[in-house]
Amino acid sequence: MRIYLAGPDVFLPDAAARGAALKGVCARHGLVGVFPLDPLAEAEPAGWAALPEWQRIALRNEAHIRTAAALIANLTPFRGPSADVGTVFEIGFARALGLPVFGWTATRADFAARTRSFLGDAARHGRDGAWRDGEGLAVEAFGCAENLMIDGAIVASGGALEAAELPPDRRWTDLATFERCVARAAAQLTRR
Secondary structure, eight states: OEEEEESGGGGSTTHHHHHHHHHHHHHHTTOEEEOTTSOOSSOOOGGGGGSOHHHHHHHHHHHHHHTOSEEEEEOSOOSSSSOOHHHHHHHHHHHHTTOOEEEEESOOSOHHHHHHHHHGGGOEEOTTSOEEOTTSOBOOOSSOSSOHHHHHHHHHTTOOEEEOOOOGGGTTTOOHHHHHHHHHHHHHHHHO
16 A cells, blocks of 8 residues: 655755655555655656656656645644645645545644744734734634644544654754654554
8 A cells, every 4th residue: 555755854964864764665665655855656647747856846746645644744834834845845735635634743832833933023912812923813723733624634543643742953853743743644444
């Protein structure tokens, strides 16, 4: 069973080794992990050769997702309070295809707390009692791990989210939370 491994792990200095480690965890649970940097199982369409690299990457990742039975996303905050935006797109793409979506993150702080921390002194209570940023825009505060659409996609797809509070020096290396997510996905997917 092929599982697409979405996340900002492709940006790590040792991305290939990270991908191999993630795929190794999947294999221990009877799943075939597909890392975004993996080549397609079939040759890329001839027409892609003339496209810029960024576009070939996007098409390749969509093709990987189309051949997967589910998606597991690393939702660890990336360059701010939120998950990587490319990963968020891939979650929506998988959800639109009807795939189960699972997530994991190296923080237990909810989206609102992370956003307020990111905003620092610009975060203020508005007259309505809601947290607001420096422009007066409301801070989403539903107690979700991510933006409500991400949590909603995971729940609606029948997936699950695993979270742990890891220190900054371990958030891109520790795989224990990922392993729990993979084990949960494998158990749920084999029951279908």
